[in-house]
Amino acid sequence: MSKGVLMVNLGSPKSTSPKDVKNYLDEFLMDERVIDVPWLLRAFIVKGIVLNTRPKKSAEAYQRIWWDEGSPLIVLSERLQEKVDNYTGVPIALAMRYGEPTIKQGLQELADKGVDEVLLMPLYPQFAMATTETILVLAEELRQEFFPQMKFTTLPPFYNHPDYVNVLSRSIGEKLDGVDYEHLLFSYHGVPERHIKKSDITKSHCKIDGTCCKTASPAHQFCYRHQCLETTEQVAKTLQLKEGTYSTSFQSRLGFDPWLQPYTDRTIEKFGLNGMKKMAIVSPAFVSDCLETLEELGMEGKEIFEENGGEEFTLIPCLNDREDWIKTLSRWIDEWAMQPKTQNT
Structure with a gap:
């Protein structure tokens, strides 16, 4: 049994088609930590209004930035994961809060490698309900239902690190x-x-x-x-x-x-x-x-x-897969991996 890391980013539609964008927006906006109103009101806003008006416009926006390899966010996140994986001996899996690969898939990938302690790494420098918190809540729900043998540690917000x-x-x-x-x-x-x-x-x-x-x-x-x-x-x-x-x-x-x-x-x-x-x-x-x-x-x-x-x-571009950012994340992971095993946090 061993330690492993689950990097989690926001996510992206599968393609720039209005249908795929609509499915993505449905999952994203129906999250109670994104639009934090009672379910019936949230469903009215999202399914009754937004999903009938916004997918086409959002699809056009995605078309403006889409790469040949796919969604920039997904491609860049995959590059990040692969390069960090090359720097550290700790198993690294990648997941998205919305869309694919899912957090469940990422945890399963680690479980299949014998990982029983996971460092949850939300790829957000600052804490927010609609980013970090929703990742941690869903991950814990999945752990309890499908991966009860796992223990979680969470990378704290690193906004001032x-x-x-x-x-x-x-x-x-x-x-x-x-x-x-x-x-x-x-x-x-x-x-x-x-x-x-x-x-x-x-x-x-x-x-x-x-x-x-x-x-x-x-x-x-x-x-x-x-x-x-x-x-x-x-x-x-x-x-x-x-x-x-x-x-x-x-x-x-x-x-x-x-x-x-x-x-x-x-x-x-x-x-x-x-x-x-x-x-x-x-x-x-x-x-x-x-x-x-x-x-x-x-x-x-x-x-x-x-x-x-x-x-x-x-x-100014985001950090993406900069070499110094790769080395920083790898060092954080190695420092965590060298610590004694912990209880759920």
């Missing part, structure tokens, strides 16, 4: 080397404000008022907003960015409830309208490029900037 901050900073610095830009925008995926308050273990700290994220609290362990802001500040410090030359925003909002602000699209628009000519953008909420980075930022964001007077728009 020096290794991650250094690799991210290096990737940004390399891309911007020799690039003339006026502002660097750190764009993170958005979540409803209520998710922040639901994740507040103190039930009182999170006010989303501009001060709570800067005031020390146990709530920060699960506060997505705090962790995003902290990533930005850590990278800015490492790169020695001047105050006023960088900022944080949030993208991909859905529906009419208040989401984390400022919104990325409106921020980009404002930059252009205010006379900015050259900007750069990075999305540290993702470690693999995907629809949200390649299409929403790299294409839509660029179009918004240029339509409002901007001239040069630089998209």
